[in-house]
Amino acid sequence: MGPSKRHRDILRLLEQDGTVAIAELARKLNVSLETVRRDIRPLAGNGSVVKMHGAVSLPSIVGEAPFEKRMRENSEAKKAIAAAVARTIRDGDSIMMDTGTTTSFLARELLGHRRLTVVTNSSDVARTLATVNDNRVYMAGGELRSDNGAAFGTTAIDFVGRFTVTHAVISTGAVNADGMMDYDLEEAEFARMVLTRGQRALVVTDHSKFGRQGLVKVAGFDAVTELATDKAPPSDIAEALRTAGAELLLA
Known part of the structure; x- marks a missing residue:
């Protein structure tokens, strides 16, 4: 699975589950923690995701989403x-x-x-x-x-x-x-x-x-x-x- 495919999968998982722990992303994508962290960097750099301590989220749900x-x-x-x-x-x-x-x-x-x-x-x-x-x-x-x-x-x-x-x-x-x-x-x-x-x-x-x-x-x-x-x-x-x-x- 190439980085671009993983990027799409990461965004899909965040849309589905909200905030997701980095370790959980690695497990679901069947890759190493370092690979996930490497994939997240450009997504965070262009504002597609927001990094938190040990987790990652979509910008729209930082804080709390509607009920x-x-x-x-x-x-x-x-x-x-x-x-x-x-x-x-x-x-x-x-x-x-x-x-x-x-x-x-x-x-x-x-x-x-x-x-x-x-x-x-x-x-x-x-x-x-x-x-x-x-x-x-x-x-x-x-x-x-x-x-x-x-x-x-x-x-x-x-x-x-x-x-x-x-x-x-x-x-x-x-x-x-x-x-x-x-x-x-x-x-x-x-x-x-x-x-x-x-x-x-x-x-x-x-x-x-x-x-x-x-x-x-x-x-x-x-x-x-x-x-x-x-x-x-x-x-x-x-x-x-x-x-x-x-x-x-x-x-």
Whole structure:
């Protein structure tokens, strides 16, 4: 396979999966890490891709893409993570979720559960689980954002702060050795509050978020009890999890 063919394949994979780790590109293209790095240089040079620490992305999705597009990115991985987490939740449990594509997939996986108490700022999560199976759903108030239909701000944070739940679940835009990060201040502040409200504090994220550098820190690994993902994280993240005493749930 020549460089030009690999260039096309790299762009195709990025369009399909969003941000992709360089090691994952090498595996999918069946070439060495050095070959992938060499192929990425001209693509980065002409602005076709953006290089990040250990990963590469299309310029249009640096930061976060619109919610609907993010739902399509790595959807099979997110579904697998959601299914694995849903198996750890019992009928009658209470669960708090922030807005995010993986938490939206989790809400869909919970449609087989009964008598759940759900607290969320996501209209998608609330709409999915309300009025079915004797669930009780509490939706945080505030102005709903047009891109993801979620409420943020002090009103939403104060509302969820009144609850204590069995499972507090957040998704996140970036994970590195320092912990979880996001690209929006209000989303990070809301997620930080959610983590404090559960007997179990769980982060759900697919492997493409590993190694990303977000804009705002949500929390360190000492604020969570578990991280659920689809692939083993890089060694620095795995070590940080162990040091913090957080468990890893692999889908």
